[in-house]
Amino acid sequence: MPREKKITSKMVAEYAGVSQTAVSFVLNGDPQGKVSSQTKRRIRKAMQELNYKPNLLARSMRTRKTQTIGIITTGIGGGWFTRIVLGAEQALREEGYHILLGSISPGPTKAKSMMSSIDLLLSRQVDGLIIITGSESQNGEGLSPLENSGVPAVLVNYYSEQEIPFGRVYVGYREAAIRAVEHLAGLGKERIAFLGKTMEGGSTGFTREIYLGYKAGLANASLPYIQELVHSFVDVTEPYSWGMEMAEELLALKPDAIYCLNDHIAFGVLAALRKRGILVPEEIAVVGNDDFEAAKFVDPPLTSVDMMLEDCGELAGKLLLKMLDGEEAQTPLFGPAQVKARASTVGILER
Amino acid sequence: MPREKKITSKMVAEYAGVSQTAVSFVLNGDPQGKVSSQTKRRIRKAMQELNYKPNLLARSMRTRKTQTIGIITTGIGGGWFTRIVLGAEQALREEGYHILLGSISPGPTKAKSMMSSIDLLLSRQVDGLIIITGSESQNGEGLSPLENSGVPAVLVNYYSEQEIPFGRVYVGYREAAIRAVEHLAGLGKERIAFLGKTMEGGSTGFTREIYLGYKAGLANASLPYIQELVHSFVDVTEPYSWGMEMAEELLALKPDAIYCLNDHIAFGVLAALRKRGILVPEEIAVVGNDDFEAAKFVDPPLTSVDMMLEDCGELAGKLLLKMLDGEEAQTPLFGPAQVKARASTVGILER
DNA sequence: TTGTAAGCGTTATCAT
DNA sequence: ATGATAACGCTTACAA
Numbered sequence: 144m145p146r147e148k149k150i151t152s153k154m155v156a157e158y159a160g161v162s163q164t165a166v167s168f169v170l171n172g173d174p175q176g177k178v179s180s181q182t183k184r185r186i187r188k189a190m191q192e193l194n195y196k197p198n199l200l201a202r203s204m205r206t207r208k209t210q211t212i213g214i215i216t217t218g219i220g221g222g223w224f225t226r227i228v229l230g231a232e233q234a235l236r237e238e239g240y241h242i243l244l245g246s247i248s249p250g251p252t253k254a255k256s257m258m259s260s261i262d263l264l265l266s267r268q269v270d271g272l273i274i275i276t277g278s279e280s281q282n283g284e285g286l287s288p289l290e291n292s293g294v295p296a297v298l299v300n301y302y303s304e305q306e307i308p309f310g311r312v313y314v315g316y317r318e319a320a321i322r323a324v325e326h327l328a329g330l331g332k333e334r335i336a337f338l339g340k341t342m343e344g345g346s347t348g349f350t351r352e353i354y355l356g357y358k359a360g361l362a363n364a365s366l367p368y369i370q371e372l373v374h375s376f377v378d379v380t381e382p383y384s385w386g387m388e389m390a391e392e393l394l395a396l397k398p399d400a401i402y403c404l405n406d407h408i409a410f411g412v413l414a415a416l417r418k419r420g421i422l423v424p425e426e427i428a429v430v431g432n433d434d435f436e437a438a439k440f441v442d443p444p445l446t447s448v449d450m451m452l453e454d455c456g457e458l459a460g461k462l463l464l465k466m467l468d469g470e471e472a473q474t475p476l477f478g479p480a481q482v483k484a485r486a487s488t489v490g491i492l493e494r
Numbered sequence: 495m496p497r498e499k500k501i502t503s504k505m506v507a508e509y510a511g512v513s514q515t516a517v518s519f520v521l522n523g524d525p526q527g528k529v530s531s532q533t534k535r536r537i538r539k540a541m542q543e544l545n546y547k548p549n550l551l552a553r554s555m556r557t558r559k560t561q562t563i564g565i566i567t568t569g570i571g572g573g574w575f576t577r578i579v580l581g582a583e584q585a586l587r588e589e590g591y592h593i594l595l596g597s598i599s600p601g602p603t604k605a606k607s608m609m610s611s612i613d614l615l616l617s618r619q620v621d622g623l624i625i626i627t628g629s630e631s632q633n634g635e636g637l638s639p640l641e642n643s644g645v646p647a648v649l650v651n652y653y654s655e656q657e658i659p660f661g662r663v664y665v666g667y668r669e670a671a672i673r674a675v676e677h678l679a680g681l682g683k684e685r686i687a688f689l690g691k692t693m694e695g696g697s698t699g700f701t702r703e704i705y706l707g708y709k710a711g712l713a714n715a716s717l718p719y720i721q722e723l724v725h726s727f728v729d730v731t732e733p734y735s736w737g738m739e740m741a742e743e744l745l746a747l748k749p750d751a752i753y754c755l756n757d758h759i760a761f762g763v764l765a766a767l768r769k770r771g772i773l774v775p776e777e778i779a780v781v782g783n784d785d786f787e788a789a790k791f792v793d794p795p796l797t798s799v800d801m802m803l804e805d806c807g808e809l810a811g812k813l814l815l816k817m818l819d820g821e822e823a824q825t826p827l828f829g830p831a832q833v834k835a836r837a838s839t840v841g842i843l844e845r
Numbered sequence: 846t847t848g849t850a851a852g853c854g855t856t857a858t859c860a861t
Numbered sequence: 862a863t864g865a866t867a868a869c870g871c872t873t874a875c876a877a
Contacts, residue, residue, distance in 0.1 A: 151854055162864040167856060177862060199617045201854035204555055204869050211594075225576040232595060241618070242595040243562075244583060266550045267592070383791075410791045417793070437788030440734075440761045442768070502870055513848045518872055530846060552870035555853050 150195045159189035213264035215245030216275040217253055227275055230456025238464055257285030265292050271463045272296040295466035297459045302348040310466055311475040312459040316349045319448040319480035320356025323402050323430045326482045328364035332400040336372040338389050339404035344375030372398050386411025406431035406438055406447055428488040443486035451479045501546045510540035564615035566596030567626040568604055578626055581807025608636030616643050622814045623647040646817035648810045653699040661817055662826040663810040667700045670799040670831035671707025674753050674781045677833045679715035683751040687723040689740050690755035695726030723749050737762025757782035757789055757798055779839040794837035802830045
């Protein structure tokens with residue numbers, strides 16, 4: 144019995160003794176009120192009894208709309224990508240769209256695989272595309288199939304010199320840094336060290352944003368930019384160890400706070416300070432970025448800036464919806480950022 | 495210029511001066527070798543010059559295969575769901591399938607929303623379905639649309655009394671517990687406490703698996719089951735605090751190890767032991783489950799059992815592929831589990 | 846080896 | 862208000 148015959152609208156029409164057209168109208172809510180409520184009832188009853196399920200594929204074929212958005216991402220990473228997808232999915236689902244996942248392997252030949260992934264999704268006739276790129280800077284690589292497809296697309300975190308005819312959404316890194324510094328300044332901290340990547344250190348993309356935010360935050364708080372408190376990394380393979388080392392180096396310079404590019408670094412910093420018996424936050428407060436789950440459980444719990452990635456995803460989804468409605472790709476949008484204050488800055492109030 | 499006209503295979507045929515059939519054959523690799531290599535070249539050239547992209551929707555319409563797998567999940571949770579999807583996606587992509595995301599909001603009316611989600615995906619003519627359920631036990635709720643659709647489906651972590659005609663994959667909780675206990679026993683621990691949910695405590699689903707694994711692990715290591723070292727929770731709202739409390743209670747009973755249902759609880763345990771100045775792992779070793787990212791960064795780094803969720807996803811994907819090939823839904827499959835040894839059991843060897 | 850034509854399940858156009 | 866009929870772009874017997 145599991146093998147029911149597929150019911151088509153034609154069969155429903157026959158069963159109800161009406162035309163297929165009438166069935167179609169009922170299916171689409173009969174906007175112009177062309178079907179008498181009597182036959183409407185008959186048709187609905189027939190649908191029920193036959194357990195009819197419309198074939199959305201056929202509909203898409205005809206309407207040239209699939210109600211499907213492709214999401215592609217390179218450089219997947221522990222959850223950060225997911226949170227964005229989640230936000231986007233929700234925004235899009237509310238409008239009746241589904242998500243079709245593009246290739247999500249990091250892949251060596253990035254631009255090439257990006258192109259083929261886009262091609263595949265376009266072949267499947269997605270109505271729009273969201274592309275979440277790794278956090279590195281890049282140029283218009285791999286986007287060529289999109290450009291002349293006319294399919295609206297939103298790029299998330301796509302740092303590029305070139306002008307591109309797509310919507311853009313960025314994670315709020317700069318705001319994150321500004322808020323972090325403001326938070327620390329608000330606690331009376333004045334010598335706020337920075338562990339990240341400076342422009343002199345060759346920062347691009349999101350690392351650049353964070354650095355600029357750090358400087359802007361200092362300016363907002365009327366604090367001086369102290370060169371010797373700013374450290375730039377070159378290689379990121381061991382952020383934890385780097386954080387430890389840098390913390391050691393900084394000690395002599397008596398900072399009263401350390402703001403770190405990410406939580407990994409901050410964890411290293413905390414470990415180093417713990418080992419030295421430095422009081423956190425009384426002597427030195429520490430702030431990280433990204434608000435990893437782990438931040439709650441280190442000792443002391445780490446204040447970190449949540450990048451609100453779901454919100455970024457929602458931003459991307461809503462922007463895409465507008466574009467699907469015919470609006471032009473606007474100026475870039477930036478996601479919010481929120482300081483999650485914990486013991487590493489405010490002491491023992493909460494876990 | 496972004497608005498190129500859509501190119502169809504018919505246009506390619508005209509342009510190349512051949513029949514649409516020939517184009518179609520080339521598109522599908524011409525299995526029977528019905529097209530001369532000359533015309534093949536002509537056709538390929540035409541495709542290139544017109545920048546032809548086949549419309550996969552139309553193909554699906556005809557072949558009644560969409561090369562699309564729907565994935566539905568209830569009770570999403572910080573990343574655990576994602577890792578499974580990732581594994582499945584990879585396995586399926588290798589065989590040319592794409593993932594269509596079903597509704598992924600927790601939702602109050604779970605069974606109802608599950609049904610509509612399944613219906614929607616079926617309407618979109620997915621070739622198969624993977625359903626990742628929350629970790630709670632359930633009955634055949636919400637699966638009725640699937641049963642008589644004849645569409646193959648794999649359920650992940652679906653704990654149910656009833657027989658169901660679907661493939662099933664379970665996260666390797668029981669094995670996880672067995673390995674954890676073996677790991678501890680291997681280190682010479684003999685009084686291994688358990689913080690989880692016992693059958694007497696009303697465990698079902700995965701909590702039951704873990705408990706059974708704990709007992710099996712003890713048996714394997716010829717260790718006695720010591721009733722007083724086993725604690726069962728009722729309410730899970732504050733696992734961290736519960737872990738702290740239980741650790742305190744256990745102290746008097748002199749356990750030499752504590753195995754926790756999850757990392758949250760284990761973090762609480764570690765915190766309590768740290769406060770008491772108990773040496774970990776010399777006096778008491780601690781093991782958690784799930785291997786959160788945070789496990790690496792607590793003090794001391796926590797040994798935890800990785801549930802290898804990507805592998806579970808891969809298992810699910812591959813099982814589904816087999817079912818798509820006509821094989822029957824087999825006996826349930828269980829994912830692997832791997833102890834990630836860290837300082838909380840083996841001392842300071844690694845972070 | 847190549848071409849013709851039917852059909853997949855819808856929706857949209859145009860008469861009735 | 863309702864019903865034929867033609868698309869949408871592709872695959873696939875079957876005919877040439």
